[in-house]
Amino acid sequence: MSAMLSLEIDSELSNTTLMAMAVRGVCAMTTLSPVETNRLELCLVEIVNNAIEHAYENQAGQKVQVELELDDSLIRLTVSDHGKSIPQESLQPDAEPEVDPEQSDSWLCSGRGLHIVNKLMDAVSYQRIGDRNSFIMEKKLR
C-alpha cells in the first residue's frame, strides 16, 4: 500500500484541529497503536502551530500545508509554510531542562514543542527551498 494526502489550512490556530483529525483518520488505517496515534497527532499539532505562531507570527490569511505519505513501513508528515524559517539554534535545542519541583526556573511555560517532536518521531528534518520551509517527520510502522 502506498498513498499520499495533501491538506491545506489557513494560518489560524483554530484550524489545526482539522489537520489533526484528518491525520488521525489515516492513522486508523495503519498498525499504529492508540498511544502512537495520539503522539503522532501531538507532533503534527506542535509543528503546525509552530508554523502559524512563528513562521507567520499569528497572521491569518497564509497557507500551511501538510503532505502525508504512507506505505507499509512508514508514515511521513511534511508541514510546509512560506513564512520565516526556524532558526538553526531552535532546531537543535539543548537538552530539555530537568523539571525540579523546588526550582521555579525549571517550570517552563513554552518552548517544549520541538523537544517533544524530537523525542517521539523516528526521524526529523527541516529544509528551505526557495521561500518554502518544510518540517519533515517520520514514524516507522511495525
Added chain:
Amino acid sequence: MSFEQRQEGEFTVIEVEEARLDASIAESFKTFAFDLIENDKHNLVVNLSQVRFMDSSGLGALVAAFKKLAGNGSFSLAEAQPAVRDLFDLTSMDKLFTVHDSVAEAVKGS
C-alpha cells in the same frame, strides 16, 4: 464559555469544558486562571475530565497558573485522560503537578 468555576469548600474547581486544551485556547485558560488567583482564589483544582487532547501550549498555560500562585496556595489536576497523562509523563510534568483520579479526591478534606 470554555471554562467554568465552582467552589468546593476552600477549593476552586476550574471545569475545562473543551475536548482540546491547545494553542487556540491556552491564552484564554491562562487569563481565566490568573483572574481567579488575582481574586484571592488560591486553591485551584483543574478538572480535565473532558480534555481528550493537550498540546505544549495547553501544558504551558497550566504551568503559568501554577507559577502565578508562587507557592501561595495549592494547584492540582483531576481526571486527566490517557493522552493528557502521556503528555505529563513525556514532559516530566508529573513531577510538578499532583494529578488526582477525581475532583472528589482533589478536594477531600475541604
